[in-house]
Amino acid sequence: MAVAKQKKGLFSFDLETGLAIALLILMLVAPLILTDFRLNLMGRFLALAIVALGIDLIWGYTGLLSLGHGVFFTLGGYALGMHLKLIQIPPDAAVKLPEFMGLYGVTELPWFWQPFFSLPFTFIAIMAIPAIAGGILGYLVFRNRIRGVYFSILTQAATIVFFNFFNGQQKLINGTNGLTNFGEFLGAQVTQAGPQRVAYGVTVVLLIVAYGLCRLLVAGRFGRLLIAIRDDEARLRFTGYDPTGFKVLVFAVSAALAGVAGALFTIQSGIVSPKSMDIAFSIEMVIWVAVGGRGTLLGAIIGALLVNYAKSLLSEQLPEVWLFFQGALFLGVVMALPAGLVGTLKTEGMMLLRRLRGQGPIPLMTYPKIAQDPDIVAEREALEREDEA
């Protein structure tokens, strides 16, 4: 049993590392072979993969289906967008305001814009604002033991509230149009190819950091507690744990990841607007994770990349087909591969590999009790002796 177990452990380790290494190579080689436009696209998808990691953390591991991560994504995007709008004001300007405010007759910079002059504050805010928003929402919801589908509906309702609020605030944040036409950032024009390559590099690094953080979280006791919350929250409560704190923390972490992703996406797409708080976008995030495989982390990244590539390819060729395709993809995955691509590979991969190598099926592992039962051991030894004789 121990030997068999080890082999299996080694294999799943191999599969995951193998996939991770393949992804890493892909990300490193991409700048050498892709055009600037394609590289920028890939950078955006990698940013989206960071949100997918956050979704996997709360949905795949903890079992909380959030349909409102678009909010946190957008909050992160706005945090960076506001900084970019502020630093492009010419130093000799008479009124120190982002250009759109003038159109609406604003004369004084709103108070909450002030701290975004500072770059360190902006970096912290990109993570902290979504995390705090998620933490507060999470605390209110989880403390009142709102779970399952009610939680999902609530997050969706929150998304609509934020969407409408951001849409209506022309004077404060340029309403529906969002923040765009960014200028310089850290001494370079953000829209140019060179800085975009840097942005791609930063995205890759942050994706690796985010992946490492998530791995660290789920590897130890904390990760097992998240799974325990998903499996049986009431049982956990009667064991002496208060699930509220765990859920709030993991929701806040996941919101912070969404914020980082939003900021990275904003700088690479050159715009942040309330459109990313559209409910459809939040649902798309869930689809990426479902396609890649829940509770695998790597699956979330792969799902986000695959689905978004499919989306961009299809929308370029046949723009009207994409939504049908996405629906069909989701249905197909749910029915044929409920564990997602990586999840299925993990369970079926070994058999597939052996079949490809022509090694035949995996030897059956019996239930340990039966294999270790002294009577059965004796019987088996007797049979073996007979065979030899």
Added chain:
Amino acid sequence: MIPASASSVADSSGAIAPSEKILEIDQVTVSFDGFLALNNLNFSLAPGELRVIIGPNGAGKTTFLDTITGKVQPTQGTVRFKGRNLRGLPEHKISRMGIGRKFQTPRVYLNLTVRENLELSCFPHKGVFSSLFSPRTPAERRTVPALLETVGLTSRAELPAALLSHGEKQRLEIGMLVAQSPDLLLVDEPAAGLTDEETYALGELLQSLADSHALVVIEHDMEFVRQIARQVTVLHQGSVLFEGSMDDVQSDPRVIEVYLGNAPSITEEQMRVLRVVAAVAWCDGSLAPAEEAIALERLSGLFATDSLQKDELKGELRDYLMTHVSLESAIAALGDRDLREQVLALSYEVVRASDPRDRDASINEREAYTYGQLIELLGLPPEVVQRIEGEVDARLMK
């Protein structure tokens, strides 16, 4: 093998004086929109006591556990654990005070391995941040293998709990409970869905746990209750109907009424006679049809005044006859000498029931032994015994 219950919880909240009750429930009423699930319930439990709670469906057994563990707040009355009022405390705080609960259906974390299940329950620091990065504690490393051994799951330690059989899950959940090192264990119908063998092993496990924990077990399976019970509390319509030993419980007319739907029409004294006869008839492990027929015929003839009533009585008596009782306690409850002589005559006849013509053939070893025990316990003079046996033989020969 069982980790001592002297937990950090107990230490921090002060030792319990031996005379003090670990659990006191005082006049508790739980009302769900006017329906009284518990009605003025009083209950108390001493440290280290094993108490079985029985009662028909809807008696409030599970609500009783819900109230102790904080899942349901009492509408009126107080629940005290180690002298502390539990009102308003959430489940996890009550659990940390030293109350562990096992649910009716096994509830374990299916996607974690058996070992991980136990580790989570055993880990003493249950806050968010202490769970984040603190390494495995030495206590964990020592306790978990011992627990695996206790619940007999050592060979399954690395399997996901989802792959365990029903009985193994039940045992794992009990192991998780013990891992919390509580002072009070609440166990809801542990024997449900288990084979006889598993049930017996579970009974042994619970009894060994009772050495170091206070235990409340809710159960329906009377065989199982008999195996483990020292004191039994009968709940009915949300209040305590009766408290006492298993034998007392089974002969109490109110309990019988609650379980069988109508009050016994025979007196308590007659019930005691019936108990002894039942004990003798059951002594070889089975109730032969001939034994049953004789017992019913004679008993109903003895208790009834007319033939119509006799027929009605037979049906009722059959139900009572179906339960096991211990001979000693049944005889100890018998009163005067007339009754003892009646019992002897009946028992002798039942023992000889299968083949009345042959005096020795049907009396197997077990029956003979029990019969000898009966004579000894009844304490009748030998000449009386001989006379009664002679009378019965004479009647059977006719």
